[in-house]
Amino acid sequence: MRHLLFAFIFLLILSSCARNRPEKAPKASAPATAQTTVSKDSLAVATFAGGCFWCTEEAAEKLKGVHEVISGYTGGATKNPTYEQVSSGLTGHAEAVQIYYDPKVVSYQTLLEAFFAAHDPTTLNRQGPDVGTQYRSAIYYRTPQEKAQIDAYIRQLNSARAFQAPIVTEVAPLKEFYPAEEEHQDFYRHNPDNPYMRAVSTPKVEKLKKKMQGKLKDGE
Numbered sequence: 001m002r003h004l005l006f007a008f009i010f011l012l013i014l015s016s017c018a019r020n021r022p023e024k025a026p027k028a029s030a031p032a033t034a035q036t037t038v039s040k041d042s043l044a045v046a047t048f049a050g051g052c053f054w055c056t057e058e059a060a061e062k063l064k065g066v067h068e069v070i071s072g073y074t075g076g077a078t079k080n081p082t083y084e085q086v087s088s089g090l091t092g093h094a095e096a097v098q099i100y101y102d103p104k105v106v107s108y109q110t111l112l113e114a115f116f117a118a119h120d121p122t123t124l125n126r127q128g129p130d131v132g133t134q135y136r137s138a139i140y141y142r143t144p145q146e147k148a149q150i151d152a153y154i155r156q157l158n159s160a161r162a163f164q165a166p167i168v169t170e171v172a173p174l175k176e177f178y179p180a181e182e183e184h185q186d187f188y189r190h191n192p193d194n195p196y197m198r199a200v201s202t203p204k205v206e207k208l209k210k211k212m213q214g215k216l217k218d219g220e
Contacts, residue, residue: 040100042102043100043101043102043103044100044102044108045098045099045100045101046099046108046146047074047096047139047142047174047177048060048096048097048099048111048140049075049094049095049097049136049138049139049170050119050121050137051119051127051128051135051137052095052127052130052201053071053072053095053096053180053184054184054188054201055119055188055200055201055205056071056118056119057069057071057097057185057186057187057188058188058189058201058205059114059118059204059205059208060099060114062205062209062212062216063110063114063212063215063216063217064105064106064215064216064217064218065101065102065103065104065105065106065110066101066106066217067101067102068099069097069098069099069100070097070098070100070179070185071096071097071180071185071187072095072097072098072178072179072180073091073094073177074094074140074175074176075092075094075096075140075170075175076091076092076093076094077091078092078093079178080178081093081178083180083181083184086134087134089132089133089134091134092133093134093178094133094134094136095134095135095180096177098177098179099111108149109149110212112150112153113153113212114208114211114212115139116153116157116162116169117207118205118207119137119204120137120163121168122163122164122166122167122168123137123168124136128200129200130200137168137170138169138170138171139169139172140173141171141172142173142174147171147173150171151171188205
C-alpha cells in the first residue's frame with residue numbers, strides 16, 4: 001500500500017500541463033547580445049508543437065540564431081483560446097511555440113533536427129505524463145517547400161530507425177497562432193525549482209543540448 005501511495009503522489013506531481021495556473025511572472029528582457037540588433041523583418045518564423053510548451057520553448061531558446069520564442073496555441077477551431085480551454089482538450093489546439101530565427105545563422109533543417117531531438121515523436125497525443133491532443137507532436141508549415149523538407153526528414157528518420165517506433169508527428173499548414181497568456185512565457189526560466197520543471201522539462205532540455213552540440217548559443 002505504501003508503494004501505491006508514493007506512486008500516486010508522484011503522478012500528481014507529474015500531472016499534465018493542465019495544472020493549476022502558475023503565478024504571473026514578468027517576461028524577461030532579451031540579453032544584450034549581438035543577436036538583439038537584427039531587424040525582426042529579416043527573421044524567419046517556424047511553428048512546432050512537442051508537448052508542454054514550457055519545455056519546447058526553453059529547448060528552442062538554446063539554439064544559436066534563435067532570437068525569440070513565443071508559447072501559444074494553434075491547430076484548433078476556437079478563436080483566442082485560453083489556457084484552461086486548451087487544457088480541456090476540447091478546442092483542437094496544440095500547445096506550440098513560434099520561433100523567430102535568423103536563417104543566415106540557423107537553418108530550418110537544424111530547427112527540425114532540434115525539434116525531433118527534444119521530444120518523443122512516436123507517442124500519439126502524449127509526451128510523458130502529459131496526455132491529450134493538446135500535447136500532440138506536430139509541425140505547422142508555411143510553404144510547400146517547408147512541407148517537402150519536413151516530409152523528407154521524417155522519411156529519413158523512419159528509414160534509419162532513429163526511434164523505436166514510427167513517427168506520428170502531425171504535419172499541417174499553419175492557420176492561426178495565438179500567443180499564450182503572459183505567465184506562460186519564459187516559464188522554465190522563471191520557475192527552475194518547479195517539480196514539473198525538474199522531473200520533465202529539464203531532462204528534455206538536457207537531451208537537446210547533448211544532441212545539438214556545436215549549434216547552441218554561447219554559454220549553453
